[in-house]
Amino acid sequence: MLALAEAATVEALAGRLGDGQTSVGTRVELEHRAASPVGVRVTVTAELEEVDGKRLVFEVEAVDERGSVVAIGRVERVVVDRDRFLARLQ
Secondary structure: OHHHHHHHHHHHOOOOOOOOEEEEEEEEEEEEOOOOOOOOOEEEEEEEEEEEOOEEEEEEEEEEOOOOEEEEEEEEEEEEEHHHHHHHHO
């Protein structure tokens, strides 16, 4: 669920960041509300709710193909310079 929520926030930012920028996750709050049977498709949506400088806060919701909300939460990301960020990892 966490990986799906993170992917949804990255997708929500597609085409919205400047050249050379990326975002990194800094905080996640995720509430798993219901189980989904094996094989049921789950769709996660992310909506940008708050921008505070380089800090971005998303509300996420996971809904299965039966219409059940299986998870809700918040994901915070920070916009960073891609090259400087990657250089610090090496």
